[in-house]
Amino acid sequence: MSVTLTIAEVQRIAVLAHLELTEDEQRMFARQLGEILAYAEQVQSVDTSGVPATAHVHVPEGTEREDEPRPSLSVADAVANAPDAAAEAGLFRVPRVIG
Amino acid sequence: MTTREWSIAAIRNDIVSGAVSAVEICRSTLDRIQAVGPALNAFNLVDADRALASASAIDRERAAGAELGPLAGVPVAVKDNMCVRGMRTTASSRILDRFVPPYDATVVARLEAAGAVIVGKTNCDEFAMGSSNENSAFGPVRNPWATDRTPGGSSGGAAAAVAARCVPLSLGSDTGGSIRQPAAFCGVTGLKPSYGRVSRYGLLAFASSLDQIGPITGTVAETALALAVIAGPDPRDSTSSRDPVPDYAAALTGDIDGIRIGVPRNFVSDGVEAGVRRAFDASLATLQSAGATLVDVELPHARSAIPVYYLVCTAEASSNLARYDGVKYGYRAATAPDESLTRMYRRTRDEGFGAEVKRRIMLGTYVLSAGYYDAFYLKAQQVRTLLRRDYDAAFEVVDAVATPTTPTAAFRLGEKTGDPLQMYLADVFTVSAPLAGLPAISIPCGFAGSDGSADRLPVGLHLTGRFLDEPTLLRVADAYQRLTDWHTQAPVLG
Numbered sequence: 015m016s017v018t019l020t021i022a023e024v025q026r027i028a029v030l031a032h033l034e035l036t037e038d039e040q041r042m043f044a045r046q047l048g049e050i051l052a053y054a055e056q057v058q059s060v061d062t063s064g065v066p067a068t069a070h071v072h073v074p075e076g077t078e079r080e081d082e083p084r085p086s087l088s089v090a091d092a093v094a095n096a097p098d099a100a101a102e103a104g105l106f107r108v109p110r111v112i113g
Numbered sequence: 114m115t116t117r118e119w120s121i122a123a124i125r126n127d128i129v130s131g132a133v134s135a136v137e138i139c140r141s142t143l144d145r146i147q148a149v150g151p152a153l154n155a156f157n158l159v160d161a162d163r164a165l166a167s168a169s170a171i172d173r174e175r176a177a178g179a180e181l182g183p184l185a186g187v188p189v190a191v192k193d194n195m196c197v198r199g200m201r202t203t204a205s206s207r208i209l210d211r212f213v214p215p216y217d218a219t220v221v222a223r224l225e226a227a228g229a230v231i232v233g234k235t236n237c238d239e240f241a242m243g244s245s246n247e248n249s250a251f252g253p254v255r256n257p258w259a260t261d262r263t264p265g266g267s268s269g270g271a272a273a274a275v276a277a278r279c280v281p282l283s284l285g286s287d288t289g290g291s292i293r294q295p296a297a298f299c300g301v302t303g304l305k306p307s308y309g310r311v312s313r314y315g316l317l318a319f320a321s322s323l324d325q326i327g328p329i330t331g332t333v334a335e336t337a338l339a340l341a342v343i344a345g346p347d348p349r350d351s352t353s354s355r356d357p358v359p360d361y362a363a364a365l366t367g368d369i370d371g372i373r374i375g376v377p378r379n380f381v382s383d384g385v386e387a388g389v390r391r392a393f394d395a396s397l398a399t400l401q402s403a404g405a406t407l408v409d410v411e412l413p414h415a416r417s418a419i420p421v422y423y424l425v426c427t428a429e430a431s432s433n434l435a436r437y438d439g440v441k442y443g444y445r446a447a448t449a450p451d452e453s454l455t456r457m458y459r460r461t462r463d464e465g466f467g468a469e470v471k472r473r474i475m476l477g478t479y480v481l482s483a484g485y486y487d488a489f490y491l492k493a494q495q496v497r498t499l500l501r502r503d504y505d506a507a508f509e510v511v512d513a514v515a516t517p518t519t520p521t522a523a524f525r526l527g528e529k530t531g532d533p534l535q536m537y538l539a540d541v542f543t544v545s546a547p548l549a550g551l552p553a554i555s556i557p558c559g560f561a562g563s564d565g566s567a568d569r570l571p572v573g574l575h576l577t578g579r580f581l582d583e584p585t586l587l588r589v590a591d592a593y594q595r596l597t598d599w600h601t602q603a604p605v606l607g
Contacts, residue, residue: 024475027475027478027479027482028459028475030478030482031431031462031474031475031478032435032438032455032458032459032462033459033462033463033466033471033474033475034456034459034460034462034463035463035471036463039463039468039471042468043471043472043475046472046533046534047472047475047476047479049533049534050423050476050533050534050537051476051479051489053420053534054420054423054424054489054493055420056417056420057417057420057421057424057489057492057493057496058488058492060414060417060492060495060496060499062492062495062496062498062499065495065498065499066495066498067491067494067495067497067498068494068495068497068498068501068548069322069494070322070352071308071322071501071548071549071550072307072308072309072352072354072550072580073352074309074351074352074353074354074355076355077351079348087215087216091215092215094213094215095211095212095213095215095441095442095443096440096441096442097439097440097442097443097444097445098445106440106441108440108454108457109448109452109453109454109456109457110453110454111453111454
């Protein structure tokens with residue numbers, strides 16, 4: 015498998031990633047991501063038959079706890095960093111979702 | 114030769130004995146930062162008032178006869194991707210340029226409980242993604258040894274601040290080398306602890322299966338003191354290790370007689386600059402003279418570690434960075450009244466993230482997408498298993514594995530920014546340890562020119578240890594520093 019990325023593929027990934035790329039960025043990423051993926055393809059030559067995947071190197075046991083209410087952030091603290099909040103109501107404001 | 118002119122232990126002892134006050138130490142630190150900080154661009158934020166108030170509280174505790182903590186009055190800088198309550202925390206990203214955390218990272222709480230005085234936040238690559246500190250929304254950090262060169266990354270500001278004697282201790286974070294590579298480029302000591310040894314709570318996540326916080330200091334002895342403070346289980350991080358924290362200071366016996374050091378000769382033979390190679394070979398001879406035995410080891414899958422690393426870390430990053438959407442915190446793009454929520458997300462992220470972060474989100478999204486998952490992401494995770502097995506086999510016959518930290522000394526600003534793949538390849542010796550979850554340290558082992566120049570640039574020796582065996586790793590590194598004085602040398606600044 016050789017990797018070349020078309021502008022259309024870059025646009026498809028950008029939609030999945032919630033990124034609005036300029037045309038310059040789309041051209042740059044098509045070239046750079048193609049080069050990086052072509053290099054990364056070398057992993058496909060490694061024999062991994064029967065080898066399990068490592069998602070995490072260390073998973074401690076006994077990390078569960080009783081589900082008891084504990085103090086948490088106040089609503090005022092939670093909305094304090096929002097770019098647009100209805101602070102008095104304790105709500106985040108976003109553009110209209112339903113028409 | 115383990116002491117430096119200005120060590121954590123010396124500062125604490127002077128404060129405890131009353132030879133100097135914590136406020137005096139704090140003022141001289143702030144003066145030093147003001148004198149050399151701006152030219153290096155090492156700090157994103159210095160909070161003098163907060164630091165002086167903390168120092169003054171230490172002085173009051175001492176006056177009241179209280180037992181002072183192990184870091185009492187010691188000035189500390191924290192990489193700007195760790196939360197300090199009430200202190201702007203940006204990850205060097207426009208998307209968080211006004212974020213003020215409502216809580217402390219666990220490491221920050223532990224430092225302050227030990228009496229440390231937090232002076233500010235250090236510059237880094239945006240969201241810790243980079244190997245040169247050039248991916249910062251606030252401009253690159255400069256290497257104190259040659260200001261036209263990079264300090265390494267992503268914890269470039271943290272390493273430069275220690276190298277420039279602004280602070281004796283900074284906290285960095287390391288995902289693929291972000292503590293160790295800048296430590297090597299700046300001539301300081303940098304430890305990436307075992308995965309889970311230090312809580313990640315309050316660290317802005319980049320790649321959660323790899324990220325780990327660790328200290329950057331002048332000496333291994335100071336690293337041991339700092340690690341003892343920040344290590345240990347944390348109910349707020351379910352991946353933190355429950356294993357008891359050993360006495361790291363007691364492990365520094367200076368005795369490495371009989372210690373077996375593995376050298377992956379085939380792996381370190383290619384692409385290593387001559388000056389780095391000479392310093393590395395000399396460091397092995399020094400360890401041997403102290404009684405260590407050198408053993409050839411094979412790490413057959415280490416050559417695949419860079420592609421594995423960049424496939425795994427970008428996949429995890431694309432998921433972790435989905436939270437930056439212009440709603441709960443941070444930057445939001447201006448939108449017209451009729452624009453959709455989705456368009457707001459997309460424009461916010463395009464305007465808020467820099468090029469490298471977008472590149473990694475794109476790459477990670479691609480390798481996780483339908484049709485490519487098995488060929489790239491799953492395959493990388495399988496090779497990760499093989500790499501872990503390589504280390505398991507090596508550690509049956511050796512106690513530590515040695516390589517240079519980097520194939521070259523510090524490269525020039527701008528040298529690799531146009532070619533992301535070349536930048537990634539510079540991480541060849543540092544990406545394996547986090548993939549295997551192992552502790553690894555970089556310590557100064559000499560100086561070299563680079564790309565034919567006459568610059569005198571630091572070189573790092575990289576040692577990897579067994580999982581949770583920081584005591585042996587620190588013992589070997591400390592023994593080396595008892596026999597050499599590379600770590601005591603300081604750059605000449607303005």
